[in-house]
Amino acid sequence: MGETTTETLKRTPLYDLHEDCGAKLVPFAGYEMPVQFPDGVMEEHNWTRTHAGLFDVSHMGPCFLTLEDGIGGGDEAHAKIAAMVEELVPSDITSLKPGQARLTVLLNEDGGILDDLIITRPIGDEAQGSLYIVVNGAMKEQDWGIFEKKLAGRAVLTRADDRILFALQGPEAADVMKDFFPGCEDLKFMHHMPFELNGTRCIVSRCGYTGEDGFEVLVKPEAGIPLVKEMLTDERVKPIGLGARDSLRLEAGLCLYGHDLDPATSPIEADLGWVIQKRRREAGDFPGAERILRERSEGPARKRVGIKPLERAPAREGTEIFIGDEKVGVVTSGGFGPTVGHPVAMGYIASAHTEPGTEVQLMVRGKARPAVVADLPFVPHNYKR
Numbered sequence: 109m110g111e112t113t114t115e116t117l118k119r120t121p122l123y124d125l126h127e128d129c130g131a132k133l134v135p136f137a138g139y140e141m142p143v144q145f146p147d148g149v150m151e152e153h154n155w156t157r158t159h160a161g162l163f164d165v166s167h168m169g170p171c172f173l174t175l176e177d178g179i180g181g182g183d184e185a186h187a188k189i190a191a192m193v194e195e196l197v198p199s200d201i202t203s204l205k206p207g208q209a210r211l212t213v214l215l216n217e218d219g220g221i222l223d224d225l226i227i228t229r230p231i232g233d234e235a236q237g238s239l240y241i242v243v244n245g246a247m248k249e250q251d252w253g254i255f256e257k258k259l260a261g262r263a264v265l266t267r268a269d270d271r272i273l274f275a276l277q278g279p280e281a282a283d284v285m286k287d288f289f290p291g292c293e294d295l296k297f298m299h300h301m302p303f304e305l306n307g308t309r310c311i312v313s314r315c316g317y318t319g320e321d322g323f324e325v326l327v328k329p330e331a332g333i334p335l336v337k338e339m340l341t342d343e344r345v346k347p348i349g350l351g352a353r354d355s356l357r358l359e360a361g362l363c364l365y366g367h368d369l370d371p372a373t374s375p376i377e378a379d380l381g382w383v384i385q386k387r388r389r390e391a392g393d394f395p396g397a398e399r400i401l402r403e404r405s406e407g408p409a410r411k412r413v414g415i416k417p418l419e420r421a422p423a424r425e426g427t428e429i430f431i432g433d434e435k436v437g438v439v440t441s442g443g444f445g446p447t448v449g450h451p452v453a454m455g456y457i458a459s460a461h462t463e464p465g466t467e468v469q470l471m472v473r474g475k476a477r478p479a480v481v482a483d484l485p486f487v488p489h490n491y492k493r
Contacts, residue, residue, distance in 0.1 A: 120166035121272050121329035122336060129340070129347050137245035139167040142349040149351035153446045156318055156356055157487075160278040161348035162339060165317075169248030170268040170326050173255060175237040185237030186229060192259050193227065193239065198375065198394040200385035201239070204229040209298045209313060212383050213375055214243075214251060219396020220371040221378065222254070223247040224363065226315065228300050240300070240311060242273070242324075244365045272332030277322030277356075279490065280344045285312070285323050288335065292323065297491040305331045317353065319360025319489045358452055359445045361414060361484030367425055368412060368440045368454055376403035377456065379412045379484075411462045414482035415439060415453040415470070421477060422451040423470045429457060430469045430476065436461050439470070445486055452486045453479075 117140045126133065131142035142164065144152065155161055175189050190201040199212035209228040213221045228240040243251040248269065255265050276285060286293040289303045292312045300313035308331035316322035327335065339345050354364070363369050363378060374396065375381055381404055388394060392401055417423050422443050429437035442453030453470075461468070464483045469476040 118167075120164055121333060122164045122166060122274070125333065125336060125340075126164065126347070131347070131349060134350070136350055137167045139245070141167060142347070144349040144351045145347050147346065149349070149355065150446050152346065152348045152352035153355050155346050156278045156320060156348055156352060157447055158279065160276055160280040160284050160322075160342075160345045161318070161352070162336065162345050163275040163277065163348050163353055164272075165245075165275050165324070166269070166271070166273045167245035168269070168273055169241075169243035169245055169251060170271065170273055171241050171243070171248075171252065172266045172268065173239045173241055173259075174264050174266065176262050176264055179237035180234050182233045182236050189237050189239055189263060190229075192263055194388070194394065196254065196258060196395065197225075197227070198384040198388050198397070198400065199227075200387050201227055201229075203385070203387070206236075207231045207299050207301060209300060209315060210383075211298075213369075213380065214254065215375075215395040216371055217395050218371075219374045219399040221365075221369045221373055221375065222371055223251050223365055224369060224380075225251065226298075226313075228313065231300075231302060246366060268326065271326055271328050272336070273324060273326050274332070274336060275316050275322060275324045276339070276345070277316045277318040277320045277348075279321060281320070281322045282492075284339065284342055284344055288339070289325075295323075295492075297321075297493055305335060307331075314492060317360075317362055318356040319362070319485060319487055319491075320356075321490050321492050354441075355443055355446060358441050358443055358454065359447055359485065359487040360489060361454065361486065363412075363454075364441060373456075374400055374403055374408065376400055377408045377410055377412065407459055409459060410437065410456045411459050412440075412454060413457050413462050414464075414484040414486060415442070415455055415457075415468070416480050416482040416486075417442075417451040417453065417470060417472075418478040418480065420451065421472050423453045423472055423477075423479065427453070427455075428471045429455060429479075430471065431461060431467075436468065447487050452482075454484065457481065
């Protein structure tokens with residue numbers, strides 16, 4: 109999960125706490141981030157699946173997009189800001205209910221994915237005309253530049269990546285969270301509520317990147333640092349690094365931008381066609397609609413699938429996939445799945461060969477190794493619906 113870099117790395121507000129917890133720090137998305145803590149990746153992964161893991165995701169790109177002429181005005185103001193964002197994404201943002209969030213993708217003119225992001229409609233009439241948006245850390249400067257250029261003179265972007273954004277994930281997360289944010293346990297998956305913590309406004313969202321039930325919290329450092337420290341004194345909570353975050357999301361079949369998604373890949377190829385709701389499909393008024401709608405009706409040339417290696421050697425990113433002498437695809441994410449007890453991978457395969465159970469060969473260190481196409485996710489999602 110590390111990146112070789114010569115740039116000056118940023119530090120999140122939780123950096124000192126990571127050091128105190130014995131983290132191994134690596135470059136990631138321009139930041140010094142914890143890849144693991146002393147317990148190690150395997151233990152951190154299993155802890156999150158059975159208890160509650162706390163992840164620092166402050167490197168991400170939380171921001172607020174607001175109408176140039178101000179907020180307030182109820183549904184009309186929401187419809188106005190939503191229509192602007194729908195010029196850039198294929199999802200139905202207009203139909204979001206107050207407090208509801210939606211995963212979507214930022215598209216180029218060819219229908220390729222520039223990033224995946226979560227857009228949330230705030231609660232309260234006084235907040236309508238604004239959206240809470242979280243983009244990927246490595247892509248935030250690009251994404252924010254697109255918003256500012258395309259919506260210039262109509263909307264204002266306020267970045268919030270100077271705050272703490274942390275995730276608490278796992279089956280015990282709700283019981284921990286409700287002690288700090290009473291009522292958050294009633295939130296459904298992909299919904300959020302504002303809270304006050306010691307006089308500081310926070311945003312609590314029920315979402316995450318592990319396949320487990322969990323929450324993300326956006327909070328200013330002066331309130332967030334004491335909060336995280338107190339949470340880590342709870343015997344149900346342990347700090348978790350990027351290594352386990354990657355193995356958890358891979359088992360859950362969740363994409364990592366820059367690996368499983370890129371500007372050449374469409375939502376249909378990525379098996380993300382569900383982010384395009386009926387109203388948007390019928391209107392066809394989003395970037396790259398011609399390609400995307402054609403692939404949806406005729407089928408794409410390739411498709412993202414799960415891949416299960418049948419031997420113990422993991423198939424890493426870039427591993428070529430063969431059927432006989434024919435190269436049919438490539439692995440985009442791969443590693444060991446601690447929950448399932450065997451290697452797991454995702455990748456793109458020619459559509460004629462994507463049926464689960466299809467036998468393929470993986471070229472691992474120059475040797476063909478057996479694998480099969482598998483259903484995603486490898487581990488069932490445990491979201492609160």
